[in-house]
Amino acid sequence: MQNFQFYVPTKVIFGQGTVDQVGQLVAEQGCKKVLVHFGGRSAKASGLLDRVCASLQSAGVPYVTLGGVKPNPRLALVYEGLELCRKEGVDFLLAVGGGSVIDSAKAIAFGLANPDLDVWDLYDQRAAATACAPVGCVLTIAAAGSETSNSSVITKETPDGDLKRAYGSDLCRPRFAIMDPTLTYTLPDYQTACGCTDIMMHTMERFFAYEKDNDVTDNIAIGILRAVKKNALILVNDPKNYNARAQIMWAGSLSHNSLTGCGIVGRGDWATHQLEHELGGMFDVAHGAGLAAMWGSWARYVCDAQPARFAQFAREVMEVPATGDDMIDALAGIAAFENLMHELHMPTNLPELGVTATEQQIETLAYRCTYEHRRKIGYVKVLDESDIANIYRMANQVPDPLFT
Amino acid sequence: MQNFQFYVPTKVIFGQGTVDQVGQLVAEQGCKKVLVHFGGRSAKASGLLDRVCASLQSAGVPYVTLGGVKPNPRLALVYEGLELCRKEGVDFLLAVGGGSVIDSAKAIAFGLANPDLDVWDLYDQRAAATACAPVGCVLTIAAAGSETSNSSVITKETPDGDLKRAYGSDLCRPRFAIMDPTLTYTLPDYQTACGCTDIMMHTMERFFAYEKDNDVTDNIAIGILRAVKKNALILVNDPKNYNARAQIMWAGSLSHNSLTGCGIVGRGDWATHQLEHELGGMFDVAHGAGLAAMWGSWARYVCDAQPARFAQFAREVMEVPATGDDMIDALAGIAAFENLMHELHMPTNLPELGVTATEQQIETLAYRCTYEHRRKIGYVKVLDESDIANIYRMANQVPDPLFT
Numbered sequence: 001m002q003n004f005q006f007y008v009p010t011k012v013i014f015g016q017g018t019v020d021q022v023g024q025l026v027a028e029q030g031c032k033k034v035l036v037h038f039g040g041r042s043a044k045a046s047g048l049l050d051r052v053c054a055s056l057q058s059a060g061v062p063y064v065t066l067g068g069v070k071p072n073p074r075l076a077l078v079y080e081g082l083e084l085c086r087k088e089g090v091d092f093l094l095a096v097g098g099g100s101v102i103d104s105a106k107a108i109a110f111g112l113a114n115p116d117l118d119v120w121d122l123y124d125q126r127a128a129a130t131a132c133a134p135v136g137c138v139l140t141i142a143a144a145g146s147e148t149s150n151s152s153v154i155t156k157e158t159p160d161g162d163l164k165r166a167y168g169s170d171l172c173r174p175r176f177a178i179m180d181p182t183l184t185y186t187l188p189d190y191q192t193a194c195g196c197t198d199i200m201m202h203t204m205e206r207f208f209a210y211e212k213d214n215d216v217t218d219n220i221a222i223g224i225l226r227a228v229k230k231n232a233l234i235l236v237n238d239p240k241n242y243n244a245r246a247q248i249m250w251a252g253s254l255s256h257n258s259l260t261g262c263g264i265v266g267r268g269d270w271a272t273h274q275l276e277h278e279l280g281g282m283f284d285v286a287h288g289a290g291l292a293a294m295w296g297s298w299a300r301y302v303c304d305a306q307p308a309r310f311a312q313f314a315r316e317v318m319e320v321p322a323t324g325d326d327m328i329d330a331l332a333g334i335a336a337f338e339n340l341m342h343e344l345h346m347p348t349n350l351p352e353l354g355v356t357a358t359e360q361q362i363e364t365l366a367y368r369c370t371y372e373h374r375r376k377i378g379y380v381k382v383l384d385e386s387d388i389a390n391i392y393r394m395a396n397q398v399p400d401p402l403f404t
Numbered sequence: 405m406q407n408f409q410f411y412v413p414t415k416v417i418f419g420q421g422t423v424d425q426v427g428q429l430v431a432e433q434g435c436k437k438v439l440v441h442f443g444g445r446s447a448k449a450s451g452l453l454d455r456v457c458a459s460l461q462s463a464g465v466p467y468v469t470l471g472g473v474k475p476n477p478r479l480a481l482v483y484e485g486l487e488l489c490r491k492e493g494v495d496f497l498l499a500v501g502g503g504s505v506i507d508s509a510k511a512i513a514f515g516l517a518n519p520d521l522d523v524w525d526l527y528d529q530r531a532a533a534t535a536c537a538p539v540g541c542v543l544t545i546a547a548a549g550s551e552t553s554n555s556s557v558i559t560k561e562t563p564d565g566d567l568k569r570a571y572g573s574d575l576c577r578p579r580f581a582i583m584d585p586t587l588t589y590t591l592p593d594y595q596t597a598c599g600c601t602d603i604m605m606h607t608m609e610r611f612f613a614y615e616k617d618n619d620v621t622d623n624i625a626i627g628i629l630r631a632v633k634k635n636a637l638i639l640v641n642d643p644k645n646y647n648a649r650a651q652i653m654w655a656g657s658l659s660h661n662s663l664t665g666c667g668i669v670g671r672g673d674w675a676t677h678q679l680e681h682e683l684g685g686m687f688d689v690a691h692g693a694g695l696a697a698m699w700g701s702w703a704r705y706v707c708d709a710q711p712a713r714f715a716q717f718a719r720e721v722m723e724v725p726a727t728g729d730d731m732i733d734a735l736a737g738i739a740a741f742e743n744l745m746h747e748l749h750m751p752t753n754l755p756e757l758g759v760t761a762t763e764q765q766i767e768t769l770a771y772r773c774t775y776e777h778r779r780k781i782g783y784v785k786v787l788d789e790s791d792i793a794n795i796y797r798m799a800n801q802v803p804d805p806l807f808t
Binding site: 005009013014215218219230231247 | 405407408409411412413415417418419420421618619620621622623624627628630634635646647648650654655658666667
């Protein structure tokens with residue numbers, strides 16, 4: 001077991017009817033003025049934004065609002081938010097939405113607390129933050145885990161296609177997270193499934209960075225994965241099942257608040273996420289669907305480096321019967337995971353995702369994925385630009401059903 | 405799934421060689437003066453206390469020391485610590501030890517921040533704290549989970565025997581916990597086993613407060629229990645196995661930081677702990693051993709109220725083969741747990757604990773356990789004074805081996 005730090009100071013307020021506590025929670029932070037940050041129409045149409053604002057008003061907390069956060073949240077809106085916050089004297093960011101809104105709020109919070117930095121330099125790995133303004137959230141999508149995590153992902157639009165980049169620091173863990181599962185009832189089925197996929201991936205990225213004799217973390221990871229698998233399938237047919245929504249929402253936080261990575265080597269594998277980030281930047285695909293489309297190709301490319309671990313995943317998470325041959329079990333587990341994705345109506349390759357990449361696009365994706373040759377990615381296998389391109393090429397083909 | 409709050413702001417610094425970070429961690433708290441609180445000879449003899457003090461000195465943090473905390477930490481020393489802290493202007497409590505030392509530090513911290521209260525009134529459920537001075541810890545025993553939990557237990561000596569009482573509040577969660585598994589290498593085997601038992605019980609008390617469709621918490625609880633069972637058995641023969649020590653230490657925190665109780669009804673069952681607290685008060689037994697001596701009798705007394713849950717425990721934690729009859733499985737699981745206790749050299753009844761209670765003592769234990777008729781205990785079955793006395797009577801007999 002490796003040494004680790006674990007610091008998750010977010011106060012979680014979980015359950016139906018908890019939204020109206022938001023005014024009191026913000027007031028306890030002792031801030032002067034709040035930016036209520038949100039996405040598009042649904043926060044308004046559902047009445048949630050009105051509830052949040054009414055709660056702030058009755059707690060005597062002044063606020064301004066800024067909507068318009070899109071999936072793959074854009075740097076331009078972060079700059080706009082920063083300007084608004086400076087003009088209005090905002091010192092607390094309240095995100096009302098899913099991972100994109102929370103990530104956008106975290107980026108604004110970094111910008112506010114580090115006025116000498118261009119906030120993009122954090123995401124482009126060219127600078128480190130020394131502080132972060134406080135963030136709170138009212139979660140409406142179970143997926144990214146940003147409500148208790150230390151990470152955020154921002155997309156910069158460029159003439160050559162967009163760049164999607166992540167930055168992590170304990171400084172940006174939210175002060176509180178209101179998590180009411182009923183707020184996710186009205187999500188489109190596709191988005192629910194994307195969220196479930198993202199949640200599983202956050203645990204799997206860590207699980208495959210295998211550390212020997214790390215039973216507590218292993219068992220927690222396996223337990224969370226099994227719970228997500230079971231409840232994601234319930235939601236396919238019964239999207240307003242409260243307990244299933246609640247299990248998925250809580251699993252979303254625990255899968256990305258670092259718990260499932262305690263004691264492992266480094267921070268995890270993360271190659272699948274990094275492969276997806278370039279895809280999301282170039283084609284603006286839904287994050288969870290992009291992960292689903294890439295994982296199988298990544299897994300088949302690397303599993304011979306850790307057949308026992310992939311076999312354990314097959315048996316204990318995917319409930320594939322053991323054959324006694326780890327490599328056979330490993331491949332059966334990958335296929336079983338892809339079957340699960342299909343049951344959730346998720347893609348397992350790029351054509352199913354609605355993307356067919358040209359060879360030149362694949363080379364651009366691979367080049368960008370190395371941050372212009374500044375890094376390799378992955379842990380199970382360390383992947384260079386040529387490996388990365390090979391994985392994109394595998395994902396770019398519809399697999400022959402005879403061989404899967 | 406029930407609504408819940410989850411707030412564990414303790415920064416965990418986990419792994420070998422982390423002790424020397426303590427000075428820096430305390431300095432970051434911005435306090436004026438520290439009380440270094442510890443137990444007996446071992447903290448001194450091992451050189452740990454010197455290392456801690458040297459680290460504080462090199463970080464420029466002034467401190468005073470107070471040792472002498474015993475297992476089942478005494479109220480008298482809490483008062484002594486309070487007086488010392490007030491005289492010396494102490495505003496940060498640094499506990500160097502196990503649960504007893506941390507609990508004693510928490511009690512002093514409550515006293516410092518609530519000068520108008522007698523701190524015992526908190527533990528005797530006659531008052532509530534509104535604040536708590538900050539506490540940090542260097543953990544030397546994996547057991548109580550106090551290093552990240554919201555609870556502490558204090559014993560008041562009285563002419564009629566001692567009273568052992570718990571108080572819980574998020575206010576007393578430590579600011580940081582340094583957890584170096586090598587510090588537990590030198591524990592006596594008995595104390596290691598007591599710790600492992602206590603850790604399992606913290607999860608089991610919550611697990612048996614059964615909540616339907618609560619897969620995430622259920623799976624985490626089962627995963628932690630399996631990890632503790634496996635690694636506790638490793639330590640019987642190999643007490644300096646680093647990974648096993650590390651798994652047990654991390655499981656100790658996760659078992660009592662509220663994670664294994666998210667979404668359950670109320671806070672858990674806790675009858676076994678409350679039965680043990682009276683035993684500990686009257687006979688000053690080791691807490692983990694007292695729990696081990698009481699659990700089987702409690703479980704047999706209540707399991708017909710939740711046979712399916714006890715059967716699940718039997719199958720998924722104790723790995724008892726399913727017979728198709730929940731009640732048979734439930735009883736087999738209880739017996740299997742008692743066998744595990746014996747493998748750890750723990751008692752499973754009062755005579756094995758070295759205690760034989762008179763009928764009058766049993767009646768006193770039962771009376772005290774109801775806080776002089778101010779409460780009933782338990783959730784699986786709600787237990788009144790007569791039930792409590794019956795369970796003590798069951799535990800007071802060595803079971804006939806033909807019937808177990």
